[in-house]
Amino acid sequence: MHWLAEVHVSLRSGIADPEGQTIGSALRSLGYDSVSEVRSGKLMRISFEADDSAAAEAAVAEMCGRLLANPVMETATWELRADEQQDPELVVP
Amino acid sequence: MHWLAEVHVSLRSGIADPEGQTIGSALRSLGYDSVSEVRSGKLMRISFEADDSAAAEAAVAEMCGRLLANPVMETATWELRADEQQDPELVVP
Numbered sequence: 001m002h003w004l005a006e007v008h009v010s011l012r013s014g015i016a017d018p019e020g021q022t023i024g025s026a027l028r029s030l031g032y033d034s035v036s037e038v039r040s041g042k043l044m045r046i047s048f049e050a051d052d053s054a055a056a057e058a059a060v061a062e063m064c065g066r067l068l069a070n071p072v073m074e075t076a077t078w079e080l081r082a083d084e085q086q087d088p089e090l091v092v093p
Numbered sequence: 094m095h096w097l098a099e100v101h102v103s104l105r106s107g108i109a110d111p112e113g114q115t116i117g118s119a120l121r122s123l124g125y126d127s128v129s130e131v132r133s134g135k136l137m138r139i140s141f142e143a144d145d146s147a148a149a150e151a152a153v154a155e156m157c158g159r160l161l162a163n164p165v166m167e168t169a170t171w172e173l174r175a176d177e178q179q180d181p182e183l184v185v186p
Binding site for chain 2: 023035038067068
């Protein structure tokens with residue numbers, strides 16, 4: 001069965017985020033004065049096979065722990081869904 | 094009113110994604126042979142003020158168009174929510 005996991009990796013709060021600060025400064029300099037904070041992170045969409053939902057969930061948790069996130073500085077969250085279409089394209093709403 | 098926008102910027106399908114390919118190879122070399130594809134992207138959490146939901150939605154769309162995403166190569170999607178707490182921390186589930 002085919003699964004699509006969308007993994008979000010973000011820095012823990014308290015860890016300095018220069019990329020986010022730079023984006024925030026750039027937005028304010030473009031006139032969005034009300035922007036108070038920007039935190040940046042990574043997004044990964046992983047297509048893989050697993051027998052069932054529990055196996056898929058366990059596989060993603062293990063991938064995050066072993067490779068995708070550094071647990072000292074980062075937190076990982078994910079959404080998992082069964083996927084028929086292997087290469088979905090996101091469209092700007 | 095305070096808003097939190099979670100913006101996902103990902104490469105359009107068809108655009109080469111060497112970072113995603115590298116993560117995919119690394120996962121397969123760790124034993125996750127069933128991983129067929131990884132697409133990487135960026136995640137930004139933006140805290141800002143806006144009068145109402147329509148104004149917040151319009152502001153985020155404009156920020157994406159002007160700075161956060163390159164419309165030639167990338168697509169941006171976002172989730173928007175009213176936020177009481179200014180600096181939420183994600184927790185690994």
